[in-house]
Amino acid sequence: MSEDAVARGTSGFSFVRERLLLGLAPKEYLRSLLTPANVLITAILAAGIPCIVLRFTKGLGAVTNLSQAYPWGLWVAFDVISGVALAAGGYTVACAVFIFGQKLYLPVLRAAILTGFLGYVLVLVGLIVDLGQPWRLPYQFFLTPGTTAVMYEVGWCVFLYLIVLALEFAPAALEWLGLDKLRRILGKMTIAIIVLGVTLSTLHQSSLGAFFLMAPGKLHPLWYSPYLPVFFFVSSITAGIGMVIFESTVSHRAFQDQLDPKAHVDLDGITLGLSRAGALVLFAYFFIRLQGLAGSGRWDLLATGWGAWWALEMLGFILLPSLLFAMAVRRADVKLARAAAVVTVLGVLMNRFNVSLIAFNWTLPNRYVPAAAEVLISLTIVTLGVVVFRWIVNRMPVLAGHLDQRGSR
Amino acid sequence: MNENELLSPHATKAIEYGIAVAYLLLFIPFWSALNAPVRSRAVSGAWRFADWFYVPEGIFLHKGHAWARPEPAGVAVGLDDFVHDFVGTIEAVDLPTVGHRIRQGRTAFGIRAGGKSFELRAPVSGTVTCVNERALADPGGLHSDPYGAGWLFRVRPDRLDPNLRSLFSRGAARRFLAEATESLYLAFHPEALSLAQDGGLLVHGIARELDPEHWDDLVRSRLLTH
Numbered sequence: 001m002s003e004d005a006v007a008r009g010t011s012g013f014s015f016v017r018e019r020l021l022l023g024l025a026p027k028e029y030l031r032s033l034l035t036p037a038n039v040l041i042t043a044i045l046a047a048g049i050p051c052i053v054l055r056f057t058k059g060l061g062a063v064t065n066l067s068q069a070y071p072w073g074l075w076v077a078f079d080v081i082s083g084v085a086l087a088a089g090g091y092t093v094a095c096a097v098f099i100f101g102q103k104l105y106l107p108v109l110r111a112a113i114l115t116g117f118l119g120y121v122l123v124l125v126g127l128i129v130d131l132g133q134p135w136r137l138p139y140q141f142f143l144t145p146g147t148t149a150v151m152y153e154v155g156w157c158v159f160l161y162l163i164v165l166a167l168e169f170a171p172a173a174l175e176w177l178g179l180d181k182l183r184r185i186l187g188k189m190t191i192a193i194i195v196l197g198v199t200l201s202t203l204h205q206s207s208l209g210a211f212f213l214m215a216p217g218k219l220h221p222l223w224y225s226p227y228l229p230v231f232f233f234v235s236s237i238t239a240g241i242g243m244v245i246f247e248s249t250v251s252h253r254a255f256q257d258q259l260d261p262k263a264h265v266d267l268d269g270i271t272l273g274l275s276r277a278g279a280l281v282l283f284a285y286f287f288i289r290l291q292g293l294a295g296s297g298r299w300d301l302l303a304t305g306w307g308a309w310w311a312l313e314m315l316g317f318i319l320l321p322s323l324l325f326a327m328a329v330r331r332a333d334v335k336l337a338r339a340a341a342v343v344t345v346l347g348v349l350m351n352r353f354n355v356s357l358i359a360f361n362w363t364l365p366n367r368y369v370p371a372a373a374e375v376l377i378s379l380t381i382v383t384l385g386v387v388v389f390r391w392i393v394n395r396m397p398v399l400a401g402h403l404d405q406r407g408s409r
Numbered sequence: 410m411n412e413n414e415l416l417s418p419h420a421t422k423a424i425e426y427g428i429a430v431a432y433l434l435l436f437i438p439f440w441s442a443l444n445a446p447v448r449s450r451a452v453s454g455a456w457r458f459a460d461w462f463y464v465p466e467g468i469f470l471h472k473g474h475a476w477a478r479p480e481p482a483g484v485a486v487g488l489d490d491f492v493h494d495f496v497g498t499i500e501a502v503d504l505p506t507v508g509h510r511i512r513q514g515r516t517a518f519g520i521r522a523g524g525k526s527f528e529l530r531a532p533v534s535g536t537v538t539c540v541n542e543r544a545l546a547d548p549g550g551l552h553s554d555p556y557g558a559g560w561l562f563r564v565r566p567d568r569l570d571p572n573l574r575s576l577f578s579r580g581a582a583r584r585f586l587a588e589a590t591e592s593l594y595l596a597f598h599p600e601a602l603s604l605a606q607d608g609g610l611l612v613h614g615i616a617r618e619l620d621p622e623h624w625d626d627l628v629r630s631r632l633l634t635h
Contacts, residue, residue, distance in 0.1 A: 280439075280440075
């Protein structure tokens with residue numbers, strides 16, 4: 001064997017061992033995977049993947065409670081509509097850092113973009129599982145473009161934004177692979193990519209709300225409003241802020257060994273800065289939602305059970321986290337800020353479920369309740385996302401720092 | 410059309426305007442409360458030491474413990490209060506001459522304390538435009554006002570914005586100093602960490618207390634000039 005071949009062989013071995021197996025021998029690596037968390041993950045995947053196989057071999061009817069009256073169920077409400085909102089952290093932080101110049105948030109940008117990217121990949125996976133004939137997904141772009149349909153716009157936006165998120169995250173992958181030249185070329189396109197990403201997000205986050213404008217008779221009047229696109233867009237910002245606080249806290253605890261001790265990341269300062277923004281956006285969102293009710297004039301519905309549910313969403317999951325965020329900023333209380341972030345994320349989930357599932361078809365006598373297999377498949381998709389997130393963060397420079405942050409622009 | 414039907418759109422509009430006005434009126438106290446001075450920082454990790462340090466607004470710290478403050482006459486450079494507490498009374502300063510070019514991160518000036526000389530790294534790049542004669546004449550008095558009268562020299566910067574981006578300011582600066590202190594505790598007196606959050610001050614010239622034999626190496630490691 002020539003010296004070159006030996007060198008190549010050694011380099012290939014070193015790549016697999018150092019980059020993929022975290023510097024461990026294959027046996028050691030496999031042994032390191034035996035953790036309680038991985039046992040739980042394996043159990044979820046072992047139960048969920050057969051359900052996904054069943055869905056594709058036996059059809060939607062075999063695993064779901066979907067019907068002609070309820071063609072959109074848990075997967076659309078949770079994996080697609082909620083998933084897009086919860087993945088909004090990427091464009092929220094990217095906009096703050098690169099457009100508004102808030103460099104303080106640079107240390108959490110990559111993790112936010114990775115969460116956004118994986119979030120949108122999961123939206124796509126959820127959509128493929130949910131669509132009766134998923135292979136027809138590209139038809140809307142090329143074969144049967146419905147240029148006046150909201151779905152057409154959402155489809156294009158999500159498709160393009162997925163590419164943009166891949167490009168936004170690519171620098172971390174290129175640094176990991178040691179492709180510095182390509183990374184520098186991509187670095188020069190940063191601002192253009194970020195602006196495109198923010199524009200596409202503004203369009204489709206609001207358009208997801210616009211879906212429901214065509215169903216004024218089906219959506220309960222307390223949630224239906226001509227301002228639904230505005231509601232969805234503004235609340236996606238709150239979801240993004242909440243998710244970035246939540247995700248950065250969890251990541252910095254779970255992946256402490258990934259942090260650069262010399263970077264001196266002021267995570268508390270970042271959390272409190274995001275909390276200030278969260279307080280203001282939620283405060284405005286509360287009044288915008290009130291305007292929606294004022295426009296319909298259906299104040300009488302507040303005295304019903306639906307009214308109590310609506311008031312719980314408004315007071316408990318919009319106004320309350322706004323005030324909690326404000327108190328956290330006033331007291332510089334990071335724990336309170338994290339609690340407010342969790343309430344905010346739950347509030348956005350609650351809103352998306354209300355609009356797309358709970359208050360939708362509210363007059364029908366037989367309500368849809370998701371089948372156990374639907375819940376399991378959703379859980380499987382989220383678990384896959386967590387596994388991929390962990391795999392990437394353990395290998396690529398996601399938390400260890402951004403090149404720009406390290407001053408080597 | 411009866412009178413109620415005629416007025417109903419106006420009533421709806423009145424409510425909408427009412428909500429908008431209520432939002433604006435409530436936004437004023439909400440904004441004021443949100444931007445009022447913070448009462449206290451929650452104690453966690455290195456923040457237990459944060460109250461020991463004071464970093465004024467406008468000061469940017471380098472990891473080597475020199476600071477920079479952009480001013481109309483140029484960028485003033487000095488030493489943070491950690492250095493003063495760490496090395497003790499400064500006996501002499503060795504400053505660059507006017508016209509000398511310094512570069513961020515490179516050694517640019519020196520101090521003498523406890524009979525030992527130490528170099529420090531420049532927080533910004535630029536050309537030295539003046540030096541503080543009072544600092545040269547009375548180096549022992551520098552610690553009384555490290556971020557004010559304790560400035561050492563001024564530079565005309567040539568890459569100020571990118572330079573400032575790699576420095577610590579405000580909360581990050583205090584956290585940096587707090588972490589530097591915490592790491593000292595961890596290295597020499599980890600058992601004292603639990604007591605430290607009850608309050609205290611760094612002993613003046615603590616480096617000599619911590620490691621009497623190799624204290625100069627300890628100082629150089631903290632000033633990143635080892």
